[in-house]
Amino acid sequence: MGPIPVAEIFYSIQGEGSLVGRPALFIRFGGCNLRCVWCDTVSVWRRAMPHSIEELIRKVEKFAGRDIDIVFTGGEPLLHRRWIEKLIQEFDDGFLIYQIETNGTIPPGDFLSGREDVFFNVSPKLSNSAMPAERRVVPEVLHTLSRMARRKRAIFKFVVLDRRDVEEAMETFIEPFSIPRHAIYLMPLSNSREEFIERSPQVVQLCKEFGFSFSPRLQLVIWNRRTGV
Numbered sequence: 001m002g003p004i005p006v007a008e009i010f011y012s013i014q015g016e017g018s019l020v021g022r023p024a025l026f027i028r029f030g031g032c033n034l035r036c037v038w039c040d041t042v043s044v045w046r047r048a049m050p051h052s053i054e055e056l057i058r059k060v061e062k063f064a065g066r067d068i069d070i071v072f073t074g075g076e077p078l079l080h081r082r083w084i085e086k087l088i089q090e091f092d093d094g095f096l097i098y099q100i101e102t103n104g105t106i107p108p109g110d111f112l113s114g115r116e117d118v119f120f121n122v123s124p125k126l127s128n129s130a131m132p133a134e135r136r137v138v139p140e141v142l143h144t145l146s147r148m149a150r151r152k153r154a155i156f157k158f159v160v161l162d163r164r165d166v167e168e169a170m171e172t173f174i175e176p177f178s179i180p181r182h183a184i185y186l187m188p189l190s191n192s193r194e195e196f197i198e199r200s201p202q203v204v205q206l207c208k209e210f211g212f213s214f215s216p217r218l219q220l221v222i223w224n225r226r227t228g229v
């Protein structure tokens with residue numbers, strides 16, 4: 001295994017999904033297997049610098065034992081699954097929950113699926129990402145992650161603009177892969193605080209109608225477009 005591309009490491013709170021508000025150390029890896037047209041972190045993860053495992057452990061260890069989570073994000077962190085496994089083995093119960101933010105196209109593997117303290121924030125991409133379906137819909141991975149959601153170890157977040165997007169999520173992901181309703185979150189497509197606030201009421205309405213949960217994007221509301229805070 002060569003060096004690990006790491007774009008940023010920062011201590012903050014989880015801004016999205018079911019674990020929103022929890023204090024967490026974020027490790028943002030470089031590289032992604034998709035190129036979503038509205039990706040809001042591409043300029044950050046493209047600037048990743050190579051780290052050795054020792055260097056990474058040194059940076060993370062001062063946060064261990066503080067009753068906080070780790071969020072592995074990207075890019076697509078599961079491209080670096082072996083490194084994530086190594087870090088979890090190294091720190092074991094030094095962190096409360098090991099959260100993994102993934103686009104749902106890369107298998108999580110037995111080690112990560114088997115640990116009860118690993119939680120998956122899955123964000124499958126709709127056609128509004130402008131990525132071809134065969135790259136964003138990988139059935140065997142979605143079946144695995146849906147099983148994890150039934151065991152309350154994963155949630156699925158869909159970035160939506162309107163009803164058409166929700167219907168597409170139903171047809172492409174939720175029904176074919178039997179994703180449980182309690183694990184589904186809708187998040188407004190937005191790249192700024194203003195867009196998020198403007199589009200939220202319509203998405204809340206869709207959540208009420210379909211019986212899904214609403215996911216905030218606290219980082220946008222609090223810091224607008226800044227990352228690493």
Ligand code: SF4
Binds near residue numbers: 041076103
């Ligand atoms: S999967 Fe995520 S990180 Fe990758 S291009 Fe799409 S939005 Fe960006």
